[in-house]
Amino acid sequence: GAVVSQHPSWVICKSGTSVKIECRSLDFQATTMFWYRQFPKQSLMLMATSNEGSKATHEQGVEKDKFLINHASLTLSTLTVTSAHPEDSSFYICSASPQVTDTQYFGPGTRLTVL
């Protein structure tokens, strides 16, 4: 149980384009989903908290208009990197929590490369 999927697993795009990443909880309903970014050999950094049916909360220093988050249902959250640039190349990982006090279960991650 508690499986989280992400799609795509990797994506290569040109600078200036937008990329959408999906995060799905497959066998539970997630009231809260989180989006992280991880650069090579570094730790995971929380980008934003996504709550079903309400606006996402972005962490300090994370531009909400650049990293658009939509959590339209209890099993799906999407992260759109708008006008991507090479410095946005990273490993993007989502996690989902069945309830606000429960363990976070992580998706397999999406590797984004911006040329």
Place this chain on the structure above:
Amino acid sequence: GQSLEQPSEVTAVEGAIVQINCTYQTSGFYGLSWYQQHDGGAPTFLSYNALDGLEETGRFSSFLSRSDSYGYLLLQELQMKDSASYFCAVRGGGNKLTFGTGTQLKVEL
């Protein structure tokens, strides 16, 4: 601010016991989690301590001392497949996780 410090690298031999320490300074604390991450993979949940003391889950144990802002992950009977990065993470308000700097564990024959 939040900060969690871990040793950057630990090396041990197969079958041995290794301890990975984590010291933290956070503005909100509900518990300390441990995650394992293999290269290119997603973090996998290992253990969680909300209260002081030792939690045991198979070959892995985790300890927490809230008064010392300190915890550790203990791995016993090390196997080659345990070679990975290990992260401690503080659970704060809103169920947010703040991750530590990460420890690269290398298990040798």
